[in-house]
Amino acid sequence: MSGGVQFPVRVAEIEAVSPAVKRLRLERHDGPSLPPYSAGSHTVLTLEARTLEGGTRRIRNAYSLLGTTLGGGPAYEIAVLRSPQSRGGSVFIHDQLAIGATLSMSAPVNLFPLHRTARRHVLVAGGIGITPIAAMARELAAAGQPFELHYAMRDEASGAFAAELAALYGPAMRLYVSQRQERIAVRDILAHQPVGTHLYVCGPERMIDGILGDARIAGWPDSALHAERFLAPEGGEPFAVKLARSGIATLVGEHQTLLEAIEAAGVDAPYLCRGGACGQCETPIVSADGTLLHADHFLTDDQKACGKTIMTCVSRLRGRELVLDL
Amino acid sequence: MKPSTIKSRPLYGTLAPVPQATQHIAIVEGEGALALADAFAGHEALRRTIILFSPIAHRADHDQTAVLTSLSCEALHLASNVQELLGTLVTILSTATMGTRLYVSGSEDFIGRVTSEALRQGIEMDAIQTEHRGAPTRRVQCVHCKGFIDGVSASPALCPHCGLHLLVRDHYSRRLGAFMGVSIDAESPGDLPPPEAFGA
Numbered sequence: 090m091s092g093g094v095q096f097p098v099r100v101a102e103i104e105a106v107s108p109a110v111k112r113l114r115l116e117r118h119d120g121p122s123l124p125p126y127s128a129g130s131h132t133v134l135t136l137e138a139r140t141l142e143g144g145t146r147r148i149r150n151a152y153s154l155l156g157t158t159l160g161g162g163p164a165y166e167i168a169v170l171r172s173p174q175s176r177g178g179s180v181f182i183h184d185q186l187a188i189g190a191t192l193s194m195s196a197p198v199n200l201f202p203l204h205r206t207a208r209r210h211v212l213v214a215g216g217i218g219i220t221p222i223a224a225m226a227r228e229l230a231a232a233g234q235p236f237e238l239h240y241a242m243r244d245e246a247s248g249a250f251a252a253e254l255a256a257l258y259g260p261a262m263r264l265y266v267s268q269r270q271e272r273i274a275v276r277d278i279l280a281h282q283p284v285g286t287h288l289y290v291c292g293p294e295r296m297i298d299g300i301l302g303d304a305r306i307a308g309w310p311d312s313a314l315h316a317e318r319f320l321a322p323e324g325g326e327p328f329a330v331k332l333a334r335s336g337i338a339t340l341v342g343e344h345q346t347l348l349e350a351i352e353a354a355g356v357d358a359p360y361l362c363r364g365g366a367c368g369q370c371e372t373p374i375v376s377a378d379g380t381l382l383h384a385d386h387f388l389t390d391d392q393k394a395c396g397k398t399i400m401t402c403v404s405r406l407r408g409r410e411l412v413l414d415l
Numbered sequence: 416m417k418p419s420t421i422k423s424r425p426l427y428g429t430l431a432p433v434p435q436a437t438q439h440i441a442i443v444e445g446e447g448a449l450a451l452a453d454a455f456a457g458h459e460a461l462r463r464t465i466i467l468f469s470p471i472a473h474r475a476d477h478d479q480t481a482v483l484t485s486l487s488c489e490a491l492h493l494a495s496n497v498q499e500l501l502g503t504l505v506t507i508l509s510t511a512t513m514g515t516r517l518y519v520s521g522s523e524d525f526i527g528r529v530t531s532e533a534l535r536q537g538i539e540m541d542a543i544q545t546e547h548r549g550a551p552t553r554r555v556q557c558v559h560c561k562g563f564i565d566g567v568s569a570s571p572a573l574c575p576h577c578g579l580h581l582l583v584r585d586h587y588s589r590r591l592g593a594f595m596g597v598s599i600d601a602e603s604p605g606d607l608p609p610p611e612a613f614g615a
């Protein structure tokens with residue numbers, strides 16, 4: 090299957106770690122333990138959300154894995170932020186999903202790995218971006234590798250795991266609460282890092298761009314800069330899609346992604362991150378009757394402008410019909 | 416035996432100061448001094464530039480030393496050989512920060528040695544610029560005895576450590592900073608093709 094091996098899992102625990110964030114523990118219920126993964130990995134959950142009309146709608150979302158179980162383990166954990174403006178996956182998890190429910194989960198993929206040969210690691214998280222960053226901190230602490238962790242949040246209630254992390258890492262960890270006018274002093278942090286340091290940022294788009302921009306201005310080479318842009322695909326106006334090779338025609342609903350619509354039509358299309366970052370879902374366009382709305386971070390501006398391909402996980406069409414070479 | 420067609424030879428560029436770097440370290444040998452002068456002369460980056468220079472003993476490199484002294488950089492370190500120069504580089508890098516960029520120019524074997532040492536000290540490959548100047552000599556590792564041979568100018572070459580005749584292949588290891596030398600006359604000892612000098 091395109092997203093890799095799928096495992097049937099059941100929800101073993103649900104815990105509200107902050108008013109807006111829930112931690113889920115997912116156990117495999119059909120036998121052997123789950124594969125080992127490294128910090129920075131994510132998994133894709135397949136959710137069957139109930140619709141208002143009483144039907145179900147299949148949503149597939151990527152979530153960073155919490156912690157690391159480098160030796161493999163019986164369960165994976167994720168943290169989910171309730172985001173009402175998303176297409177419903179997080180709202181479904183917060184409002185409908187109960188302990189004991191069964192789901193399908195993809196094998197872990199790591200698109201945001203630690204750089205093993207680095208001598209020091211600077212980890213920066215904003216909001217729910219803490220999930221892969223906390224996993225990295227744990228892995229580095231276990232390996233006795235030098236690191237520092239900077240965690241920014243809007244208010245203390247929205248900062249999941251903050252107290253735990255502070256207790257674990259003491260002076261290696263700093264919290265910044267924007268409601269208290271605390272800001273990460275990015276330039277100071279960057280200025281004093283020894284040669285061999287790598288920087289990892291996960292958080293809102295603007296934060297990532299700001300911090301990576303500051304690092305480049307401070308002379309950091311690109312190969313030492315790493316970010317994970319967890320882009321939640323947005324909905325939009327419905328449009329028609331035709332798959333030229335398989336001869337399938339279907340509709341992309343307003344809360345559906347193009348990739349989900351293709352999958353719902355029974356076509357096994359490629360993907361990995363489902364967040365516009367990895368490039369796996371890049372699909373050639375035969376014709377587009379309308380305007381392409383590219384939302385990914387993979388294609389260059391030139392590639393987006395020439396419109397030969399589209400990233401089906403996050404991008405869509407504003408118009409009538411899109412014909413794909415699929 | 417035909418010369419190898421495996422191309423993993425490093426590509427060299429032309430030095431150019433990176434404006435946003437907070438510290439420039441230039442490490443040059445022999446004619447590499449001129450590459451550095453070409454790139455940095457009159458540049459404001461010189462105020463944040465430390466130069467490490469090793470003249471090549473048997474050549475008249477006095478002019479090159481003079482060229483470097485006239486640059487008015489932050490600091491200039493002279494060393495009589497590459498080993499000493501690398502020691503100074505390691506000391507400087509031990510307190511250097513992430514805004515540091517490294518510029519290397521000289522012979523191919525010099526660039527190879529400096530680059531592999533800098534990588535060992537934690538510098539990223541994309542924080543290093545290289546420019547080839549001077550004789551096209553290579554640093555070679557004998558794959559049989561693992562000994563390093565500096566300043567090899569032609570292939571085949573004699574390994575001074577184990578005495579084998581080595582074909583110098585275009586296969587280059589960035590980690591070792593050396594080309595690979597493989598025994599050429601194993602089947603019929605002494606049957607050697609005429610030595611071919613390396614092109615620039």
Ligand code: FES
Pocket residue numbers: 359360361362363364365366367368369370371385387400401402403
């Ligand atoms: S699946 Fe990664 S970019 Fe679409």
